[in-house]
Amino acid sequence: MASQPSSSSVASSATSHIASSAGNQHQSALVIVTLLFFMWGLLTSLNDVLIPHLKAVYTLSYVQAMLVQFCFFGAYFIVSWPAGALIKRIGYQSGAVTGLVIAAVGCALFYPAATSGYGVFLLAFFVLASGITILQVAANPYVTVLGDAKTASSRLTLTQAFNSLGTTIAPALGGLLILSGTVLTAAQFDALPEVEKLAHRAKEAAAVQGPYLALAAALLVLAVLFALARLPKIVHQDEVQAASTTATGKDDSVFSHRHLVLGAIGIFLYVGGEVSIGSFLINFLGEAKIANLSAADAAHYVSYYWGGAMIGRFIGFVVMRKVSPGKALAFNAACSIVLILLAIFGTGAAAMWALIAVGLCNSIMFPTIFSMALKDLGRHTGQGSGVLCMAIVGGAIVPFVQGYFADQIGLQWSFFVPAVCYIFILFFGLKYAGMYDKSAY
Template sequence: MAQSAPSNPALSPAVPAGAANNASNNAGPLVIVTILFFMWGLLTSLNDVLIPHLKAIYTLSYLQAMLVQFCFFGAYFVVSVPAGALIRRVGYQRGAVIGLLIAASGCALFYPASQSGYGLFLFAFFVLASGITILQVAANPYVTVLGPASTAPSRLTLTQAFNSLGTTIAPHLGGILILSGAALGADKLAAMNATELAAYRAHEAASVQGPYLVLAATLAILAVLFALARLPKIVHGEETTAAAGGKASALAYRHLVLGAVAIFLYVGGEVSIGSFLVNFLGEQHIAGLAPAVAASYVSLYWGGAMVGRFIGFAVMRYVSPGKSLAFNALAVIALVLAAIYGKGALAMWAILAVGLFNSIMFPTIFSLALHGLGRHTGQGSGILCMAIVGGAIVPFVQGALADAIGLQPSFFVPVACYAFILFFGLKYAKLHLEADAAA
């Protein structure tokens, strides 16, 4: 996934303790935190390579293959609140170390999974994503406190750009390291006896061992570096009731509820498209690409999000966030429809161009949803964080539809997701203009 998750609901507004905002002192810690953003972007995007690989090895249906994303993004929903409690107990820095070690354990589990079966792979994905969830909850606040508050948006843009760099590089590397072998077709697999089939599956699954053991070692090294780094301590400020508007809960704010639905559908739509890209580009009437070649094109999908972030950063200085969001959602709807009804180069490049317009959606929806929540901002952040579970549900729905009516028409599922985002953007744009007029 190309976005970074918000902080957890259970955490109050945080401030750095002491005079920790000296630029020279913060350069090293900021580099380490930025590497963390890069790593979880890379790990998340590698799923798009592993899904078609595991689908071919274990002759899975699309629905069964989407269990990868179900287990991975389901961890956000399951682990988010416990992660907040853990970090409140042990602190942000130790929490990040724990998250890194759990993620490293998840990567290490890919080795026995390759010798066992699909079920252990799914468990490994859940453990890996649990570590990433804890890591995100712990690391995000550091970006805002490692320097003056006035430059926090630029630091967030920088770290998110490196997150997108990770999502861009991962499919290309995965294509080289994991998908380089030619997978056998279903007819040849059906002709094998049980012993031959087990040997083939073990041989093909073994291609993940080396890459994920390297990732496990890298995460363990980062855990040591993070433990030794001199990072500013974050102290929780007391919540005030003055700015809350008298409402009892964040759920009393309609724009927060709509924003949570939008986050659910956006993450679901983005992840779902990425999950099916290798198979989509492999269709003979689309591009007929081999999996390893198709994986390199998936990098363009995620790379577009990286480029689009910088374009969006400039454009939104002059255009309201709501209008920008609505325009991008409309562009995505048009592109996905072109991919559904088109064929050949038109369908291929249309679906890849979606990444460019995905770029601003997560941070824009997140900021619009939290606008004016006052003391309920922390609770609202957690609701939005848990809504990332859309990355587990929406691909599952599209997988079921792909099995029932075919891969290409199954992309109507993300079209429906972006239709709601279009509505949300237009709704916010109207409210934003009214607020400006009232002011």
């Protein structure tokens, strides 16, 4: 995705223990959990293919097309708290199975949506994202407990890499399976007789049915595997304190930590900027003065955008062992701003590759902002993690805002919206550049 919440942030507010110690069982369980990371990366990134497809099928404005991301990422905000309560009640393993089943139902809803209209598609996106949200809350902690605590970081890197692999494969796969049909311009579509318009719209809408039914089946298979797997039991022990007081004896709240509040804004804007660029990239590459690519051909380049994030994570892992997270974050944000400005004011291949290269800069941003925002929260770490997860709703709001400006001032100029998002991230990185050297707040 778009990027997902860090497993370490979820586990930091709890004490975990393992009910089974068999190494082979842990390896099998890790394979299943890694598949989950891959699947939700694939499902999230497929939105970038479906947005231009549905925009063409239903002759939508950019604002109307961005309702896809609004419904999808809006689920993070609405479902996160209920998901936490559900997991607490039924347990992590049952919660993951529930999330997979709900996500499968969301995928299956794409079949009737193809014959029912855009509104049912939006419902399907919301249901699908609700399942993914529950799945994330349930599955993330397993990565830290499936093996030796000393190698938890390597396991996190592995699962995150497979998440990025999913986001990289999805656009190319979606372009092949969904965008390979006949594409008509708005003028060509309007010139068709009414009967042919209906037939063309039905044919193009039906292109999503087969792929999403296959995804529904895959999710159900994973649900069965997860239900049958002998996974470690994670016990969440609530922190018990007689009173919520600081060292000075005064009451405090999670929102009294300024770096957390600014970090939540950073997560909101980062996810929004990343998702917004991915959502408009196919249409941007289709512009005559940029690359004039068909939707199917442009979809392959969206894979490069998300693939850059995968490569950048491994580069960042090495670099940030010597460079402070804040400075690395500020550098990447500054590079993103420059690249977006090149895409706004440029033309041809230079503008195309500039926007695609933002994906490489995005790589370290989510985990870096997340960890910086949670630093030294102590007993508020759990609450802070919840606040940051809810901030992912930026993926619903920012693309919607850019869609409005794309309709008003043109698609290329509308990319100033994600540029503004990265300006705040630059500020956040610079403000807390010395966070790990001294108390910066």
